[in-house]
Amino acid sequence: xxxxxxxxxxxxxxxxxxxxxxxxxxxxxxxxxxxxxxxxxxxxxxxxxxxxxxxxxxxxxxxxxxxxxxxxxxxxxxxxxxxxxxxxxxxxxxxxxxxxxxxxxxxxxxxxxxxxxxxxxxxxxxxxxxxxxxxxxxxxxxxxxxxxxxxxxxxxxxxxxxxxxxxxxxxxxxxxxxxxxxxxxxxxxxxxxxxxxxxxxxxxxxxxxxxxxxxxxxxxxxxxxxxxxxxxxxxxxxxxxxxxxxxxxxxxxxxxxxxxxxxxxxxxxxxxxxxxxxxxxxxxxxxxxxxxxxxxxxxxxxxxxxxxxxxxxxxxxxxxxxxxxxxxxxxxxxxxxxxxxxxxxxxxxxxxxxxxxxxxxxxxxxxx
Amino acid sequence: xxxxxxxxxxxxxxxxxxxxxxxxxxxxxxxxxxxxxxxxxxxxxxxxxxxxxxxxxxxxxxxxxxxxxxxxxxxxxxxxxxxxxxxxxxxxxxxxxxxxxxxxxxxxxxxxxxxxxxxxxxxxxxxxxxxxxxxxxxxxxxxxxxxxxxxxxxxxxxxxxxxxxxxxxxxxxxxxxxxxxxxxxxxxxxxxxxxxxxxxxxxxxxxxxxxxxxxxxxxxxxxxxxxxxxxxxxxxxxxxxxxxxxxxxxxxxxxxxxxxxxxxxxxxxxxxxxxxxxxxxxxxxxxxxxxxxxxxxxxxxxxxxxxxxxxxxxxxxxxxxxxxxxxxxxxxxxxxxxxxxxxxxxxxxxxxxxxxxxxxxxxxxxxx
Numbered sequence: 227x228x229x230x231x232x233x234x235x236x237x238x239x240x241x242x243x244x245x246x247x248x249x250x251x252x253x254x255x256x257x258x259x260x261x262x263x264x265x266x267x268x269x270x271x272x273x274x275x276x277x278x279x280x281x282x283x284x285x286x287x288x289x290x291x292x293x294x295x296x297x298x299x300x301x302x303x304x305x306x307x308x309x310x311x312x313x314x315x316x317x318x319x320x321x322x323x324x325x326x327x328x329x330x331x332x333x334x335x336x337x338x339x340x341x342x343x344x345x346x347x348x349x350x351x352x353x354x355x356x357x358x359x360x361x362x363x364x365x366x367x368x369x370x371x372x373x374x375x376x377x378x379x380x381x382x383x384x385x386x387x388x389x390x391x392x393x394x395x396x397x398x399x400x401x402x403x404x405x406x407x408x409x410x411x412x413x414x415x416x417x418x419x420x421x422x423x424x425x426x427x428x429x430x431x432x433x434x435x436x437x438x439x440x441x442x443x444x445x446x447x448x449x450x451x452x453x454x455x456x457x458x459x460x461x462x463x464x465x466x467x468x469x470x471x472x473x474x475x476x477x478x479x480x481x482x483x484x485x486x487x488x489x490x491x492x493x494x495x496x497x498x499x500x501x502x503x504x505x506x507x508x509x510x511x512x513x514x515x516x517x518x519x520x521x522x523x524x525x526x527x528x529x530x531x532x533x534x535x536x537x538x539x540x541x542x543x544x545x546x547x548x549x550x551x552x553x554x555x556x557x558x559x560x561x562x563x564x565x566x567x568x569x570x571x572x573x574x575x576x577x578x579x580x581x582x583x584x585x586x587x588x589x590x591x592x593x594x
Numbered sequence: 595x596x597x598x599x600x601x602x603x604x605x606x607x608x609x610x611x612x613x614x615x616x617x618x619x620x621x622x623x624x625x626x627x628x629x630x631x632x633x634x635x636x637x638x639x640x641x642x643x644x645x646x647x648x649x650x651x652x653x654x655x656x657x658x659x660x661x662x663x664x665x666x667x668x669x670x671x672x673x674x675x676x677x678x679x680x681x682x683x684x685x686x687x688x689x690x691x692x693x694x695x696x697x698x699x700x701x702x703x704x705x706x707x708x709x710x711x712x713x714x715x716x717x718x719x720x721x722x723x724x725x726x727x728x729x730x731x732x733x734x735x736x737x738x739x740x741x742x743x744x745x746x747x748x749x750x751x752x753x754x755x756x757x758x759x760x761x762x763x764x765x766x767x768x769x770x771x772x773x774x775x776x777x778x779x780x781x782x783x784x785x786x787x788x789x790x791x792x793x794x795x796x797x798x799x800x801x802x803x804x805x806x807x808x809x810x811x812x813x814x815x816x817x818x819x820x821x822x823x824x825x826x827x828x829x830x831x832x833x834x835x836x837x838x839x840x841x842x843x844x845x846x847x848x849x850x851x852x853x854x855x856x857x858x859x860x861x862x863x864x865x866x867x868x869x870x871x872x873x874x875x876x877x878x879x880x881x882x883x884x885x886x887x888x889x890x891x892x893x894x895x896x897x898x899x900x901x902x903x904x905x906x907x908x909x910x911x912x913x914x915x916x917x918x919x920x921x922x923x924x925x926x927x928x929x930x931x932x933x934x935x936x937x938x939x940x941x942x943x944x945x946x947x948x949x950x951x952x953x954x955x956x957x958x959x960x961x962x
Binding site: 298300302303304306307309310313314328329331332333335336337350352353355356359 | 666668670697700701
């Protein structure tokens, strides 16, 4: 299984939630997929996560549970203990994989172990000073080319992958349009409502309410209408069922989304995606094959009318080719090996856009 | 001036405010007093603070200004960069003095330089896990014996000291009662109002409004009454004037205050203090000589009646003996030297309460 010597990897997960998350928690989901996949490949992985995490890797926990989940878990207190624990054990690892935002970078000059930091997006420009300050020694991974910041050097872009067996392919044709995600203006829940109404199709809305005012003012008033329903936050089984029974996922975002796990999950069940062409969407969706990129609601309504012409089989196939856990894990394993060997970060930093990535490479080889 | 070899000291100030603070900022005030005093003694001090700090020490700044003062200064971002900078330069110092709460502890195992952490109080029980986790290598300084936590080992208790020339001794007799501090239920502003009314004396209230609801409901309604006035937050000159012209400082706190800088400042101007006997108050105030400790408002009103019998000269003299910047700086210098020499932390940790402190020693030698 393993072509090279096993690596000793310390993987620093986010501790907002347990790993893997019970519900919402994309950072913890990626950490889990990586920890399980790298362990399955034969690497020696120590997952730094919450004590209630579930993993085949070795688990090191400082926090009893996620700071978004346990009222007694202070984010600053347990965040500090959690990060420090990984760096205090740094000599035991060939490489540290940081999946927990920018604070671990501030410990990284104090240990000789290389640290590969996956940037899961920039919550605001305010956090850039830390990324800039550690750019000289950091090995940054972008989760999409669109999310690369021009001020930073990157070791690679690695698109997320999903565990395919968690998403059931359904041949369709689908029963409803679907909104799945945080209910927040960024995600365009209200635009999905408008498009479904104009298309004359039922809409299911699912996800956590992140912006209460927005939900109350622009979403809730429509829930009484025939054909518009709110499923609340959904667990894995219900998520799989809702995705697979959809005609299309309406992903009418209003921000440069660094990556869209739900988009890939929809495609894995065979459901095409109608999205605005912001952030990573043009990298994930193949227009006219796995969905449509639309500028406004008029175009979105038109796209709903054409979505039946797409092959659900093609949607699944594209995920199998480009967005599997195995591909993501292999990309990270290759990068970790290169970094441990003194590898490509320095090269990538001297170029403007870093090394090519396996996701890009795969994309190129599959291009029509 | 310097009896031993100069120490190379990295002093990590809080960056909530600049050092010294323009207004509120007790942690930054103590850091400033230490940095200036140690520098004056001939030590090589590098102050890690905001870029707008003012110091005779060398200044290392990551944050342009305090995160409570500049809207673009993110506390987590600049807190991390600021702490990391000190630890990345640790090899340049014989000792690091941490005046910035618990987060620096989480970097402390990654460098060989000893770190002396002054615990400026426990904002909540939630922060104890960090102090416990580093108890084995930390050198903790309590700012009063009352603030020592039974779970922790301490290297010393060192009471704060103030720069005496900033506070003018006034022989009195005083014109008004004074409340000076954050306007918050903890500080008992409303009790000061009640006591002044029952004593038939004017009251001046000064300080920042920390609890808006409390101010509106329990303080503001009294401000229209003759004899009750609100001076707002006050700068150094006005603070000195208000303290020196007071009959007594009313410090009717409702929490275990770790130390009360304003109490010592009042005494320095000759003004006695009437306080509840909580936290550090019994260590600072000598009942019947420099003020009174009172359990309730009845006792406080009675104490106001007796305060004229106290000698304002004795109040000033007690500060000169126990609470000067010089004494505090000498205590820290002695502790730093001992720690650098492999000093007393281990000893103190094996006992239940740490070594005796110079403040205690001074206290003992002055006791009547």
